[in-house]
Each structure stands twice: as structure tokens, then as C-alpha cells.
Amino acid sequence: MSNTIYIEYRFTIVPPEPASDILIAELGAAGFESFVEEENGVLAYIQKEDWSPDILNDITILSNSKFDIDYDYKEIEQENWNATWEQNFQPIVVDGICMVRAPFHEPIDVEYDIIIEPKMSFGTGHHETTHMMLQHILQLDVKDKSVLDMGSGTGVLAILSGMRGASNIDAVDIDNWCYLNAKENVERNHMDFINVYEGEVALLKGKKYDVIIANINRNILLADIPAYVEALNKNGILLLSGFYTEDLVMINEKCFEVGLKFEKNLERNNWVAAKYVN
Numbered sequence: 001m002s003n004t005i006y007i008e009y010r011f012t013i014v015p016p017e018p019a020s021d022i023l024i025a026e027l028g029a030a031g032f033e034s035f036v037e038e039e040n041g042v043l044a045y046i047q048k049e050d051w052s053p054d055i056l057n058d059i060t061i062l063s064n065s066k067f068d069i070d071y072d073y074k075e076i077e078q079e080n081w082n083a084t085w086e087q088n089f090q091p092i093v094v095d096g097i098c099m100v101r102a103p104f105h106e107p108i109d110v111e112y113d114i115i116i117e118p119k120m121s122f123g124t125g126h127h128e129t130t131h132m133m134l135q136h137i138l139q140l141d142v143k144d145k146s147v148l149d150m151g152s153g154t155g156v157l158a159i160l161s162g163m164r165g166a167s168n169i170d171a172v173d174i175d176n177w178c179y180l181n182a183k184e185n186v187e188r189n190h191m192d193f194i195n196v197y198e199g200e201v202a203l204l205k206g207k208k209y210d211v212i213i214a215n216i217n218r219n220i221l222l223a224d225i226p227a228y229v230e231a232l233n234k235n236g237i238l239l240l241s242g243f244y245t246e247d248l249v250m251i252n253e254k255c256f257e258v259g260l261k262f263e264k265n266l267e268r269n270n271w272v273a274a275k276y277v278n
Contacts, residue, residue, distance in 0.1 A: 005048040008076040011069055012041040018270070019067040021244075025217065026059045033175060037127070048075065092126060094134045100156060103188070112138075112163045115188050116154050117181070129215050129241040132266040132273035133157050136239050137213070142166040145210035148231065151220075151242075155182030155196065157213050162191040166211070169194045172203055204231040211237045215273075218243040222254050229258040232278055241273035248272050 009032075013019045020042050024035050031050045036043040046055070056062060062069050091101035098112040107113050130153075137157060143165035149158035152171035162169055171182050171194055179198035186194045197203055201224045212228050214221060221240055228238055238260060243251060245267060252262055255276050265274035 006045045006076050007048055007051045007073055009044045009071055009073040011071045014068040022061045095138055114159055116156055116185055128268040128271035132268050133215050133241050148209040148212045150214040151216040152182050153178050155185045158194050159189045159191050162194055171196045174200045201227045207231050208233050213239045215241040218247045225254050226258050236278050238276040245270050245272050
């Protein structure tokens with residue numbers, strides 16, 4: 001992985017919302033792997049071997065007259081990613097008791113101190129969806145319970161679950177870089193009992209969990225909710241995020257179809273993290 005070449009796109013967007021979120025969704029569908037949201041735009045990364053000069057031809061938000069979007073791009077080697085995020089990554093504190101920081105940040109006196117080196121993986125806690133999922137986990141009693149972190153990215157949600165006493169934890173992501181990064185972060189936080197897997201929903205066949213966490217995107221959630229319910233123990237909890245406020249009705253309908261009950265949701269800048277029980 002050390003010699004992998006990435007193409008970095010820097011998009012400047014006026015106004016940044018909701019165009020940034022739409023752009024990230026479209027770029028993800030086009031093969032871009034990782035994103036950094038900035039105050040006035042987005043950094044987006046794709047492996048050079050998956051890139052072509054016409055990669056943006058089908059990105060419709062770029063031609064939307066409601067937004068002014070400029071961009072440029074350059075090659076970046078994977079090892080230079082650290083320099084990129086170290087310049088921008090600030091530690092966060094969730095509900096006063098959980099800190100997510102990089103190894104070079106000084107710790108503070110909190111109950112849960114999570115050290116994350118995100119590299120090119122999603123899940124530093126800065127994005128609204130990760131932040132709210134951390135809040136949900138802080139409110140749950142997961143002691144001695146089995147937990148699945150689906151679409152685990154850096155592994156931060158699995159790690160907090162482990163710190164809060166979960167006894168059997170699986171972290172799953174389809175992206176190889178996320179898989180490798182989560183393994184590093186699990187080791188870094190002395191959570192060696194967390195099992196990290198590379199794969200998708202098919203890996204859940206035959207497995208059961210008390211709590212399932214899925215922070216992915218609306219379309220994948222809608223497709224995979226039945227599989228999550230199949231893997232959920234009786235009286236289990238399903239936490240879903242990665243979608244907007246206006247998508248909650250659609251997510252609720254799918255969950256009701258498979259016998260789940262809506263309990264509550266958190267909202268942050270038009271993003272939602274919802275809790276369901278069976």
C-alpha cells in the first residue's frame with residue numbers, strides 16, 4: 001500500500017451546503033474513496049489506477065447553476081496523507097466524556113480517550129454522523145453485549161463500544177484501506193479483542209449481535225436493513241446513520257417493514273442518527 005498513488009481533487013464550493021454532501025455522494029458513486037470536508041469545500045481522493053481524465057463527466061452537481069464549484073487536482077502518494085490531515089485534524093470531545101484525538105494531540109481528563117490515526121479512512125468523529133453515533137453509544141449499556149460496527153472506517157465506533165464494556169465486537173468495512181486502518185487503530189487503543197473484517201453484508205450470515213451500528217449511506221442502508229435484522233438478537237438495538245433528515249421517513253418505513261420499532265433519533269446539521277429496537 002505504501003506506493004499507492006492517489007489523485008487529490010480540491011473543490012471550492014459556494015455556497016458549501018448542501019452541495020458538499022451531494023458532491024461527496026456523487027463522487028463516491030464514481031469511485032472516489034475518501035473525503036475531507038473543509039469550510040469552503042471538499043478534498044476528494046481516488047486511486048490513480050481507478051482515475052481517468054473524464055472522471056467528473058457524470059458529476060451532475062458541477063453543472064448546477066445554484067452553486068459555484070471550482071476545482072483542481074494533483075497526484076499525492078499515500079504516505080503524504082498524514083501531512084494533509086495533521087494540518088487539519090483537531091481533537092474533538094463528545095458530551096464531555098469522550099475524546100477522539102490523533103497520537104500527536106495531548107490527552108485531557110475524560111472517561112474515554114480514543115486515539116485515531118485516520119489516514120484515508122472515514123470516522124474521525126468530526127463528521128456529524130460519526131459524532132452522533134458516538135453519542136448514541138455513550139447512552140447505551142453495552143457491557144458484555146455483542147456489537148457489530150458495519151462500515152467501520154477507522155473503527156472508532158467499535159473502539160468506543162469496547163471501552164464501554166462490549167465483550168464480542170466485529171468491525172466490518174468493504175474498503176481494504178479502512179480494514180487495514182481499523183486494525184491499526186484497534187491495536188493502538190489496546191482493543192485487540194475486536195475482530196476486524198474486510199467485506200460486506202454477506203459476512204453477517206449466521207452471526208448474531210445485541211447491537212448493530214451502521215453508519216453508511218441511505219441506499220446501502222435501505223438494501224441491507226433486512227440483513228441487519230436477521231443478525232439482530234431478540235430485544236436488540238439497531239443504530240443507523242449516514243442519511244439526511246428528509247430521508248428518515250424512508251428509513252423508518254423500511255425498518256417497520258422488517259419488524260423494528262423506532263425509538264429516537266439525533267439530528268446534527270440536517271444529518272440523522274436513529275435508534276431502533278426489535
